[in-house]
Amino acid sequence: MRMIVRGARLREDHGLFDVEVAEDGRIARVVPYDDQKEPPATGTLIEAHGSLLCAPFVEPHIHLDTALTAGEPRPNASGTLWEGIACWSERKRTLTREDVVARATEVLRWQAAQGVLHVRTHCDVTDPSLTALDALLEVRDRVRDIMTLQIVAFPQEGIVSFPDGEALLREAVARGADVVGAIPHFEDTREDGVASLRTAFALAEEHGLRVDAHCDEIDDEQSRFVEVLATLALRSGLRERATASHTTAMGSYNGAYSFKLQRLLARSGINLVSNPFANLNLQGRFDAYPKRRGLTQVKEMLAAGVNVAFGHDDVMDPWNALGTANPLQTALVGLYAAQLTGVEEIPLAFSMVTDRAARVLGLSEAEYGITAGAPASFVLLPAPTPQEALRRQVRPRYVVARGSVLAQTPPAPTVLSWPGEARSEIDFGHPLG
């Protein structure tokens, strides 16, 4: 046995379990914990003491190419999506391979340390040199043994409206991008937007790839490209291999149209990714009061049976000067922004940065989960439940990638001297358990 995690709590089951990892880095067995049984003499032993063991976090939407460029060459003064794109367009001219590799790798290191082992990054391909794409392809290879990195060929400045936009998108796919992107609401006209989605789907079908479009990221109730994306997904058969990211215009749609859309999206099988940090920040900037939240219809689409995940999106770039790539932070902000605060909704928010996000990336059950035969990639969270992990915003005590410990965070207790009591550690738990 290569490793054993003893006495862990799993999300699906009550009781405690031992998870045994075979020499090949896969989970050999999951068996009920027996406190009378001696641990094996060889292999790595992790005593879970009832902590929550789950499959790693999944980041369904980040921009590793733009990460860590906030303020370069100038800050985004208006805070809008549009000025962010303009700032990035200037910064993009100075990109080098080393620059992109260093920044992307640093954020991947933060992610790994926080238990994110599957990542979908968008990469701007409206750059005639495709410098960032080549750099990210190199990074993807370098992290292959510990993390899955999917790269979306993302035409930040358009497919139809940017010079040679389609040719650059095709070239990005030829060089090895995993997913085809689009940005229909940024195209010059409605017709250009529709054409851009048709191009993206055709290219994906031609190469057997997935589609993930930045779609309707605008507070314009007239922006209705998600219906086009869903219809193309349905009719092409791409279905759950297609994702609409952001869809913030949906936060402004009227009730009658929303009802129609819920039915269409559920039938189409597409995924939605909501990015609460970015859109709480960017949207509503042209509103007086009342000011819109700028999020998609998270609760309503979940209720309609649509797969919805939460993404972190920007990390210290022109669209968000802050950001840590911490998925529990994303989920916490998302659950408040979308009011997923009911007792059954809080664990749902946790699933939106784990298994629901895994569905966006297309990870199969054989690749993702605490089950025999799956890769032994998991996180041990110092909390008994997803709700407590979210509330306390814990960092994984252990991050294990394919049977090897990748990151460890020892407990760092806060000691409190409370009047009339001996100094004691405080863990923000409920005193009655």
Ligand SMILES: [Zn+2]
């Ligand atoms: Zn994005």
